[in-house]
Amino acid sequence: xxxxxxxxxxxxxxxxxxxxxxxxxxxxxxxxxxxxxxxxxxxxxxxxxxxxxxxxxxxxxxxxxxxxxxxxxxxxxxxxxxxxxxx
Amino acid sequence: xxxxxxxxxxxxxxxxxxxxxxxxxxxxxxxxxxxxxxxxxxxxxxxxxxxxxxxxxxxxxxxxxxxxxxxxxxxxxxxxxxxxxxxxxxxxxxxxxxxxxxxxxxxxxxxxxxxxxxxxxxxxxxxxxxxxxxxxxxxxxxxxxxxxxxxxxxxxxxxxxxxxxxxxxxxxxxxxxxxxxxxxxxxxxxxxxxxxxxxxxxxxxxxxxxxxxxxxxxxxxx
Amino acid sequence: xxxxxxxxxxxxxxxxxxxxxxxxxxxxxxxxxxxxxxxxxxxxxxxxxxxxxxxxxxxxxxxxxxxxxxxxxxxxxxxxxxxxxxxxxxxxxxxxxxxxxxxxxxxxxxxxxxxxxxxxxxxxxxxxxxxxxxxxxxxxxxxxxxxxxxxxxxxxxxxxxxxxxxxxxxxxxxxxxxxxxxxxxxxxxxxxxxxxxxxxxxxxxxxxxxxxxxxxxxxxxxxxxxxxxxxxxxxxxxxxxxxxxxxxxxxxxxxxxxxxxxxxxxxxxxxxxxxxxxxxxxxxxxxxxxxxxxxxxxxxxxxxxxxxxx
Numbered sequence: 001x002x003x004x005x006x007x008x009x010x011x012x013x014x015x016x017x018x019x020x021x022x023x024x025x026x027x028x029x030x031x032x033x034x035x036x037x038x039x040x041x042x043x044x045x046x047x048x049x050x051x052x053x054x055x056x057x058x059x060x061x062x063x064x065x066x067x068x069x070x071x072x073x074x075x076x077x078x079x080x081x082x083x084x085x086x087x
Numbered sequence: 088x089x090x091x092x093x094x095x096x097x098x099x100x101x102x103x104x105x106x107x108x109x110x111x112x113x114x115x116x117x118x119x120x121x122x123x124x125x126x127x128x129x130x131x132x133x134x135x136x137x138x139x140x141x142x143x144x145x146x147x148x149x150x151x152x153x154x155x156x157x158x159x160x161x162x163x164x165x166x167x168x169x170x171x172x173x174x175x176x177x178x179x180x181x182x183x184x185x186x187x188x189x190x191x192x193x194x195x196x197x198x199x200x201x202x203x204x205x206x207x208x209x210x211x212x213x214x215x216x217x218x219x220x221x222x223x224x225x226x227x228x229x230x231x232x233x234x235x236x237x238x239x240x241x242x243x244x245x246x247x248x249x250x251x252x253x254x255x256x257x258x259x260x261x262x263x264x265x266x267x268x269x270x271x272x273x274x275x276x277x278x279x280x281x282x283x284x285x286x287x288x289x290x291x292x293x294x295x296x297x298x299x300x301x302x303x304x305x306x307x308x309x
Numbered sequence: 310x311x312x313x314x315x316x317x318x319x320x321x322x323x324x325x326x327x328x329x330x331x332x333x334x335x336x337x338x339x340x341x342x343x344x345x346x347x348x349x350x351x352x353x354x355x356x357x358x359x360x361x362x363x364x365x366x367x368x369x370x371x372x373x374x375x376x377x378x379x380x381x382x383x384x385x386x387x388x389x390x391x392x393x394x395x396x397x398x399x400x401x402x403x404x405x406x407x408x409x410x411x412x413x414x415x416x417x418x419x420x421x422x423x424x425x426x427x428x429x430x431x432x433x434x435x436x437x438x439x440x441x442x443x444x445x446x447x448x449x450x451x452x453x454x455x456x457x458x459x460x461x462x463x464x465x466x467x468x469x470x471x472x473x474x475x476x477x478x479x480x481x482x483x484x485x486x487x488x489x490x491x492x493x494x495x496x497x498x499x500x501x502x503x504x505x506x507x508x509x510x511x512x513x514x515x516x517x518x519x520x521x522x523x524x525x526x527x528x529x530x531x532x533x534x535x536x537x538x539x540x541x542x543x544x545x546x547x548x549x550x551x552x553x554x555x556x557x558x559x560x561x562x563x564x565x566x567x568x569x570x571x572x573x574x575x576x577x578x579x580x581x582x583x584x585x586x587x588x589x590x591x592x593x594x595x596x597x598x599x600x601x602x603x604x605x606x607x608x609x610x611x612x613x614x615x616x617x618x619x
Contacts, residue, residue: 240423241393241394241420241421241423241434241436241439242436242439243420243436243439243440244439244442245439245440245441245442245490245494246439247478247479247480247483247487248420248440248478249420249473249474249475249478249502249550250422250423250478250549250550251478251479251549251550252478252479252549252550253479254479254480257422257423257426257549257550258423258425264479267479267480270480270483282483282486282490283486283489283490283493285441285445285490285493285494286442287442288398288438288442288445288446288457289437291437
């Protein structure tokens with residue numbers, strides 16, 4: 001998952017993007033601790049007019065996730081579903 | 088208010104390993120204000136626990152609920168009709184709430200999800216600092232409103248000791264010397280003559296030392 | 310009624326109008342008393358009494374009381390240092406009586422360094438009383454012959470009671486009011502933190518004399534010789550409540566390394582000579598930790614030897 005916010009200093013809600021960044025960092029820490037992988041959540045800053053940059057970040061995120069593979073939660077769910085089918 | 092801090096997630100995971108049906112129980116008062124155990128923290132913790140166990144292929148039931156307070160019978164009663172659906176409760180309330188819940192629901196393990204730290208104030212965003220040790224015999228009138236029991240590392244009642252430098256305590260540059268604060272305050276109030284009054288030996292029997300404390304109000308009992 | 314409150318030689322020297330001299334020994338980090346006995350014997354003829362520190366910097370050591378007993382049995386007069394960090398009022402009174410049972414005649418009351426400095430940083434601290442209340446307690450036990458709880462003491466302690474003072478801690482403006490408070494609580498002698506900033510100390514003394522405090526108590530100036538410029542810098546930067554002016558550092562660095570210790574002793578002697586002339590200074594408390602062998606030289610070169618007959 002990636003969170004996109006305005007450039008730092010330009011937030012319409014003043015500090016919203018700073019708070020969001022802190023929360024993303026917290027989430028990443030916890031995900032690391034439980035073995036899911038903190039890199040699965042990231043924050044990007046850009047302004048609303050930067051379409052191409054947004055596309056670039058999206059691609060970056062997609063490639064990152066592809067490299068990491070499915071999350072352990074998804075994999076576990078898949079295994080459980082298979083077992084249920086077989087039964 | 089009571090200040091608490093979230094317990095490390097590894098510790099909580101270990102606490103609930105053995106249980107399959109868990110209720111994460113938050114509190115809407117102090118722990119909400121210090122962002123350790125309110126509704127938001129309950130959601131996050133429940134979600135993290137679900138992900139953690141799911142990733143191991145173990146599906147646990149993890150429910151969420153936040154009560155107004157956990158130190159009053161009437162709010163804790165609200166979960167009486169559902170408590171038997173759970174093998175354990177993680178209470179994100181302060182130590183008081185965890186215990187009160189445990190006393191009420193004797194056959195369900197109630198586990199702490201936060202570490203209760205102190206009685207304090209919200210000095211700044213993300214910063215809570217101790218102000219009161221609940222000694223039971225408040226001396227604030229004599230010390231310009233600054234408490235030497237909770238804010239002096241040696242609870243010196245006739246301070247400062249010889250270790251303060253630049254208004255900071257010998258234990259850390261980040262800790263104010265309580266007696267420097269008291270002196271500044273007495274000066275501001277024009278009451279420096281109070282400084283030389285010798286504070287008598289303290290009666291600690293109203294403090295923790297005297298045993299668990301009780302307040303009874305006959306005028307309030309029916 | 311005897312004019313003396315105790316059998317203390319220190320008390321007699323000071324009350325006779327002589328400059329008193331005390332020094333300090335730290336008990337060992339073990340149970341072998343030979344070290345402290347040796348240190349005591351090294352200095353016994355050059356001082357009126359020897360302070361024994363109480364778990365200094367919160368490092369666990371042999372108890373001050375036990376070490377004082379070892380010295381007393383050798384004919385050396387101890388000053389029992391007692392901090393309020395580690396003992397509640399029951400234990401404090403109890404140890405005072407224990408010391409009095411061996412006729413230990415002097416006591417110095419202190420708060421004690423915070424336990425986070427020592428080897429038991431996870432321990433509790435007590436501070437049931439603070440250092441001023443401890444002074445009051447000893448005086449009460451001695452003069453009223455009663456325990457804090459009100460009961461009579463069989464054979465009350467007879468001790469000459471002192472407190473520590475730090476003219477260099479913050480804030481400076483209350484350092485003399487604080488001294489006044491200690492005296493009001495009953496401190497009969499004061500030993501100061503070691504002095505390097507002579508001007509500041511003289512200013513503190515001047516204010517103390519102005520307030521008439523030197524008529525009510527004996528102020529002994531603390532002196533610690535520097536072993537090296539490294540020690541001087543360490544004390545300047547790392548020890549709380551310590552004031553080491555740059556000219557001391559400069560003087561020591563101006564001398565080659567192997568002569569710095571000698572220079573440090575010379576500075577100490579010069580300071581003592583200078584302070585002998587300052588009104589209100591009643592004596593010197595020479596703290597040469599782990600360098601006790603230099604105390605006789607310092608006392609002799611300062612013209613304080615032999616010690617007077619009383």
